[in-house]
Amino acid sequence: MAERVTLLDVSARDGLQDEPCVVATEEKLAVARALHEAGVGEIEITSFVHPRWVPQLADADRLASQLPPGPHYTALVMNERGYERALAAFASHAAGGWGLVFVSSASPRHNQSNNNRSIEQTLEIFDAVAARARRDGVEIHGAIACSFVSPYADEQTDPAIVGGIARRYAEGGCTLITLADTIGRADPYTVATRIDQVAASLRVPLSLHLHDSFGYALANVYAGLLRGVRRFEGALAGLGGCPFAPGAPGNLDLERLNRFISACGLETGIDPTALARASDRIRSALCGAAPLPERKPTATAHQ
């Protein structure tokens, strides 16, 4: 039997948070159902940030409480307030059926724009949230934005910062660490090197969150596969980006990712035809979506 690779869909979170419209909760639920029908077992569904910053995800509480059972859901939290909201919203879900994702950026400047504080201040908040998650038995993942390349031409990514965040996540009890190529500029040599650097210092499994600006994402997936990574993230229709990372393009298209992993002889358990239906579903949801409220966000959480 072919070796298993897990794909995680981030359409409803990273995919929708930059769209100039607000997709209705019912439509997001329909997309989640379509993903489940296609065999997608992991869905990053929303972010518990203040609705002022990301009006596209203002329905996080209602959405989380109404999600169909089946997939494992994750949601971003940025602080203890978000943690409390997530805990309440997922209350009806079985323990182990959901978890949280905390995001910090390895680019000091991007972290300041994205989290509105320094990396160390962000990690102090992580420590507080993680302590509560451990006490409550809630699963927590750690994501590191800009793990490979800085969005700023005059800033070099410091592998020591990536490694430091990863260690802090591991010490806080994260069961998974996601390395994100926020601007889609990573090359496979850098991906391979960074995985080795991070993996050398901890035993937590890694996931890759790739954007596809220059079409390097699948080469980077292959670099990850060769390094033993068996979990990758993507979005339907290649949706998404990051308004606080200059030049950030869409996520790696989940259909392309699924096709590539299958072509490589590995098994995702995802039916390509049903996945195409899920893509159609989110495309039509976007067509019918209400325009974004007047006020534009100025700071929010992205990876």
Added chain:
Amino acid sequence: MAERVTLLDVSARDGLQDEPCVVATEEKLAVARALHEAGVGEIEITSFVHPRWVPQLADADRLASQLPPGPHYTALVMNERGYERALAAFASHAAGGWGLVFVSSASPRHNQSNNNRSIEQTLEIFDAVAARARRDGVEIHGAIACSFVSPYADEQTDPAIVGGIARRYAEGGCTLITLADTIGRADPYTVATRIDQVAASLRVPLSLHLHDSFGYALANVYAGLLRGVRRFEGALAGLGGCPFAPGAPGNLDLERLNRFISACGLETGIDPTALARASDRIRSALCGAAPLPERKPTATAHQ
């Protein structure tokens, strides 16, 4: 200094041979000049097949005789008649400034369509052409179409056939062997495996000729780089395909290839801005090109 990777442009041969129009010789010469100005040192310029089969390349003799000095040129030959034409057409070029490419397909059925004979019959012709090339001191490369995946759903690629053709090429004096993914369906694991299989039995350097149907080409380039391949082929504007290989898409875009190799920290010596001008040049040449003559080709040489 960064390690050097050689890129070979196949725009004028594999790129133009399937276009529904005939690009004027002067335009092809202008594209060759633009490629030279961009720093492209290797150009596969045409094919000495009968004009009946590929009217797009009917100007092979005149084109070859007028090429600007600078790049190293190669041209396809399918038989001794083509060899004689090439020898005459390149007569004014310095020895070592040009060479020939012989193509056989590893798919028996594709070879029958493409070369109009069996693989063994094709290799007997190769032996005769190679004997003359050795005697005349003419450089010869060997290309293997469908090296990774057959274009036919009910035909499996036989690595032993690929290895057999490669050995025959090496014995005939080929100084380079090109493995071609004619339909762009190869995955990087297969590319890596095939390179190992072929490289194990011979000492001739390998080149990869990749098409990009599913966007796997750059992942396959990375697989090649990891296996020590330092020569890759591409076409301006991702032109080209193969009418005798069902589903064959365009070649890997030379600009994307060049950008990717640079992103990987390797050096091609090609200026991306000047290369973009060469792309514009071939695009405008196609816009102004005469429609293809009435008679459609029914068999010809492709890889």
